[in-house]
Amino acid sequence: MKHSKVSVVIPVYNMELYLAETLESVLMSDYPNFEVIVMDDESTDKSLSIAEHYRDKDTRIRIYSQPNQGASSARNNAIKTARGCYILPVDADNLISDNYISEAAKILDENPEVKLVSSEAEYIGDKSGRWKFEQFSINLLCRRNLVDNCSMYRKSDWESVGGYCNEILGREDWDFWLSLFKSGGKFIRLPIVGLYYRVRPNSKKARTRHLYKDIIDAFNTRHKPLFYKELRGKLHYQRTYSKVFNTLINWFRPHNIYSKTSNPTLEKLVYLANEENIKKNQLKLNDETVECIQFKEKRFHIPGTKIKKSKARNRFNSSNNLHLGYNEEQISLFTLNSYLIKKAQ
Structure with a gap:
């Protein structure tokens, strides 16, 4: 049986406390054909040496380094080197189950209309319990992110939409999903816990109102046709009520x-x-x-x-x-x- 090659992409910046555990979880995967690409974003701790230690023991790991440019840039540059036709981004402090790669790759192999495969998730670290996801729809995706970035997609789709936007900090995965689905396609969430999402004291960084406004403005510039189609107008800062606001605006x-x-x-x-x-x-x-x-x-x-x-x-x-x-x-x-x-x- 042919197994499509999967590239697991791990951007790393100062993750010495968690990187070893993350790599262990990926390397324990039961899928027979995958590689691991670690892109170090100029870490100042021992992250790079930890990655090198694992690479010396396992030839499936490749390591690259770049000047500090952020997670989106690191993820994009890692994917450029990917030899697999499927991409699975994994944050350097999260874990995946041993069957996640195999189950997700199987869906993409058998369903060409599916663009994105994700899974159920559980919290680890400073929080426990199941991550409760909303039912996926393009309309709801236009108002808020419904998918964690640890989701599998085709490298060809990443190329067709131009990769992750380096200018949209902290919301680049949401922006990428919107770019991915504006031309159609299906989403599948596997009924398994494939992701273990680590919550740390600084997992959610406070953002200024000005920066948040800049992000929404950038979304409206990049995805105007999709928002007008699904929300009947632009995305508002009160995202949940965008369709209501636009309905009132369209009345006049x-x-x-x-x-x-x-x-x-x-x-x-x-x-x-x-x-x-x-x-x-x-x-x-x-x-x-x-x-x-x-x-x-x-x-x-x-x-x-x-x-x-x-x-x-x-x-x-x-x-x-x-x-x-x-x-x-x-x-x-x-x-x-x-x-x-x-x-x-």
Whole structure:
């Protein structure tokens, strides 16, 4: 029986108290074909020497070092060296069960539509008990993270979305899941405890309100099409109520978006909805240049009613094969803006 190679990726920064136990748990896996990639993020303690000690005893371990750049960068750089087609990130203070890799890899082998496999989890360290996860859905994922970063996915999917974002500190895994699922795919949570998540006194670092705002703003920039599709608008700082807020906003300022196909690139073009953004992002559709025509109309809108056909929608409905989609928004009680996205002639 063929076993797809799995790369277990462990970013390390000053984890001398826990790294040995983490490596032991990974090396005890019952899966016959995996490697362990340790990426040291310029640790100042004995983490690197501990990793080297285990590498000298087990040829499945490879070690790399980088200047201190953070966990996301370490994870990305480790994955670049991965020889496996499946990736399993493991934090340097957590543990995994001996059957987690084999059960997760089996799901990916047998189900090409599945993009991400996770498991049940238990707390260790300063907290005990089962980690209670919410039922997964794309809509709920747009409001909060539902998946721990110790989840298995294909390296090809990591490549297709550009890896983890190094600028979104502390929420890079959530950002990565959003990038992963915006083009579709399924999620599976195994009915086994595969992860033992360590809670330490400084596991959850306090963040300033300003930094939190920056993270939400970055999410809205990176995932605007997905949020408009699932939340009917942007992600708000009160994340749980984003859909409620957007529903109220749409009552006064309705917003319609339509693209001819489900092509993710086309959908992004339609959501961007202006020539400046299209040029700025250098977006093309199948190597063809795309242009945007803007219309501004004086039109009274009764709150709570649908937008009447805009000029962009009327042009789109003319059955011209060059027309790809439209975006229309009532920006005030008396002003309707609309945009027609079309192939350039």
